[in-house]
Amino acid sequence: MCGIVGAISKDKNILPILITGLKNLEYRGYDSAGVAYFENNKICITKVTGKVDNLVQKISDDDSSKIGIAHTRWATHGKATTVNAHPHKVGHITIVHNGIIENFEEIKEKLSQCGYSFKTSTDSEIAAALLNYYYEEYNNIEKAIESFMKEAKGSYAISLLIDNDQNNLYCLKKESPLIIATGNNFNIIASDIRAILKYTNKYYILDDFEYAKVNNSEIIIKNSKGLVLNKELKEYTHENKENSKGHYKHYMLKEIMEQSKTIADTAIPYIDDGIASLLTMPDLTKYNAIDIVGCGTAYHAGLVAKYLFQEITNTKCNVYLASEYRYQNNFLSKDTLTIFISQSGETADTIAALKLVKSNNLPSLGIINVENSSMTFLVDQCLYTKAGSEIAVASTKAYTAQVTMLSLLALSHAYRNKTLKEKEVLEVLKEFKNISNLITPLLDKKNIYQSIAKEIYNEDDIFYIGRGLDYVLSMEGALKLKEISYIHSEAYAAGELKHGTISLVKKNTPVLCSATNDKLNPKTVSNLKEVLARGAKVYLITDDSYNDPAFNIINIPKANIFIKPLLIVIPYQLIAYYTADLKGTDIDKPKNLAKSVTVE
Numbered sequence: 001m002c003g004i005v006g007a008i009s010k011d012k013n014i015l016p017i018l019i020t021g022l023k024n025l026e027y028r029g030y031d032s033a034g035v036a037y038f039e040n041n042k043i044c045i046t047k048v049t050g051k052v053d054n055l056v057q058k059i060s061d062d063d064s065s066k067i068g069i070a071h072t073r074w075a076t077h078g079k080a081t082t083v084n085a086h087p088h089k090v091g092h093i094t095i096v097h098n099g100i101i102e103n104f105e106e107i108k109e110k111l112s113q114c115g116y117s118f119k120t121s122t123d124s125e126i127a128a129a130l131l132n133y134y135y136e137e138y139n140n141i142e143k144a145i146e147s148f149m150k151e152a153k154g155s156y157a158i159s160l161l162i163d164n165d166q167n168n169l170y171c172l173k174k175e176s177p178l179i180i181a182t183g184n185n186f187n188i189i190a191s192d193i194r195a196i197l198k199y200t201n202k203y204y205i206l207d208d209f210e211y212a213k214v215n216n217s218e219i220i221i222k223n224s225k226g227l228v229l230n231k232e233l234k235e236y237t238h239e240n241k242e243n244s245k246g247h248y249k250h251y252m253l254k255e256i257m258e259q260s261k262t263i264a265d266t267a268i269p270y271i272d273d274g275i276a277s278l279l280t281m282p283d284l285t286k287y288n289a290i291d292i293v294g295c296g297t298a299y300h301a302g303l304v305a306k307y308l309f310q311e312i313t314n315t316k317c318n319v320y321l322a323s324e325y326r327y328q329n330n331f332l333s334k335d336t337l338t339i340f341i342s343q344s345g346e347t348a349d350t351i352a353a354l355k356l357v358k359s360n361n362l363p364s365l366g367i368i369n370v371e372n373s374s375m376t377f378l379v380d381q382c383l384y385t386k387a388g389s390e391i392a393v394a395s396t397k398a399y400t401a402q403v404t405m406l407s408l409l410a411l412s413h414a415y416r417n418k419t420l421k422e423k424e425v426l427e428v429l430k431e432f433k434n435i436s437n438l439i440t441p442l443l444d445k446k447n448i449y450q451s452i453a454k455e456i457y458n459e460d461d462i463f464y465i466g467r468g469l470d471y472v473l474s475m476e477g478a479l480k481l482k483e484i485s486y487i488h489s490e491a492y493a494a495g496e497l498k499h500g501t502i503s504l505v506k507k508n509t510p511v512l513c514s515a516t517n518d519k520l521n522p523k524t525v526s527n528l529k530e531v532l533a534r535g536a537k538v539y540l541i542t543d544d545s546y547n548d549p550a551f552n553i554i555n556i557p558k559a560n561i562f563i564k565p566l567l568i569v570i571p572y573q574l575i576a577y578y579t580a581d582l583k584g585t586d587i588d589k590p591k592n593l594a595k596s597v598t599v600e
């Protein structure tokens with residue numbers, strides 16, 4: 001993970017560019033940060049633990065430089081300490097690095113034998129040392145970079161400074177994103193063009209095994225054999241809205257509250273003109289099966305789709321965690337469409353799974369939120385969710401946008417393969433058009449969610465249960481709670497509890513449950529009785545008319561199966577939010593996490 005920026009200018013102080021870039025890259029990690037720049041012919045390095053704001057406090061208004069590099073970290077090798085923070089300087093070379101050098105132990109061993117010693121626990125310091133080793137051998141940085149590329153395994157986006165060279169920045173890339181943007185008398189290296197749009201929207205994308213020499217007026221990009229490449233200059237033309245929290249205490253709350261709109265925005269192109277617009281969805285009838293791949297919340301959205309495809313459209317559908325999909329036998333077939341779901345479009349495991357499918361020449365479809373992100377260039381076809389920019393690490397509106405898109409995809413398939421009649425499809429479309437009226441009252445039940453939060457926020461363990469679609473939703477509910485409140489919460493299929501996990505239920509253990517399936521509800525209620533008998537406190541989200549005083553009931557409106565998941569998740573999101581708020585955690589940037597997981 002980690003975000004990197006480098007900047008060089010003919011006449012301006014580049015420190016504001018580095019800091020703005022880093023702040024915009026904090027979605028890639030925020031456990032420590034650092035900067036290195038030339039001042040009076042000397043490289044100055046400042047590093048801090050924590051967020052970029054801590055770094056800003058260490059930089060005085062008098063500090064100024066025309067060339068520098070900076071980094072915001074998500075620790076992989078070595079704790080989040082100042083010493084492990086980047087930049088790392090070894091000999092003549094100072095680097096910032098995003099990625100993982102997989103053979104760092106081997107390289108370390110070799111360099112140790114050559115007299116190198118190391119101060120940090122990071123693989124990045126080893127990368128700096130290897131670059132320095134070859135730089136000293138050839139007295140030529142380009143040859144050093146080419147040799148580094150031959151030897152280093154794993155992934156890297158690196159930007160580097162060399163002692164005594166205030167005129168050039170260098171960068172190199174393999175499997176971690178890197179762009180070089182260009183402006184009037186300045187150039188910027190960054191993990192992501194969106195991070196530096198304040199300064200320029202023109203940029204080159206570096207591909208794997210490419211490197212560049214960047215000065216204030218020129219960018220020379222070469223391949224790993226030293227051949228100069230003529231790369232296409234791109235222009236980022238998508239809207240880049242400034243994002244503020246408005247009157248909300250956290251981005252997460254704002255994003256939850258935006259969902260009536262973001263669901264509608266995602267759905268509208270496919271519902272506004274009835275069946276005709278629905279049929280602009282890709283035709284899936286040519287496939288025998290559907291595979292869905294994603295991570296975390298995106299995986300959970302895939303599980304909702306599996307339910308709809310299999311139960312409603314009678315189409316075989318498997319859902320895989322991207323990190324598992326890559327390393328198993330997937331029985332790849334040209335008759336299977338693989339759908340990749342991602343908010344960021346940058347998740348390393350999902351990208352790797354997508355590359356696997358592509359390398360086998362098999363069809364792929366992306367459901368992606370961030371325009372122009374890496375995955376959008378790789379998939380055969382892309383359906384953009386319209387969640388807008390999601391800042392909070394815990395995904396909420398991106399999830400409901402993904403579920404909306406997948407539901408409409410399944411609905412179009414049900415129409416095409418005739419598993420639903422036209423009249424039934426029209427009914428669902430009508431409900432989608434009415435979605436705000438269903439969601440808004442749920443968003444407004446703040447008092448209910450806050451009072452549940454008060455009852456559970458001091459607990460150590462919380463269980464989420466459900467059957468069928470309700471089970472899949474409970475997985476998303478448990479993930480939301482654990483990632484922002486740090487309370488251990490797990491989802492279980494309601495019928496599975498008694499096969500082991502119920503041994504953990506004791507007096508006052510909170511059990512959150514959704515029961516919205518008329519056929520399965522009686523069974524789920526029996527499971528709730530079982531936990532009640534062991535002293536649990538039960539919170540039940542339901543569209544049924546239960547009035548058992550032993551259950552704390554949160555009513556949701558009755559809705560079609562294609563709409564239901566979008567309703568069930570709202571109480572789960574808000575209970576998680578208010579619980580974390582009572583605990584006083586850093587809700588938008590929870591510990592140990594990052595918005596975009598760009599390492600495997």
Ligand code: M6R
Pocket residue numbers: 295296297298341342343344345346347350393394395396479480483595596597
């Ligand atoms: O950007 P992606 O949708 O590919 O991200 C996938 C997961 O990392 C993400 O959903 C993560 O699980 C969220 N923090 C969950 O709230």
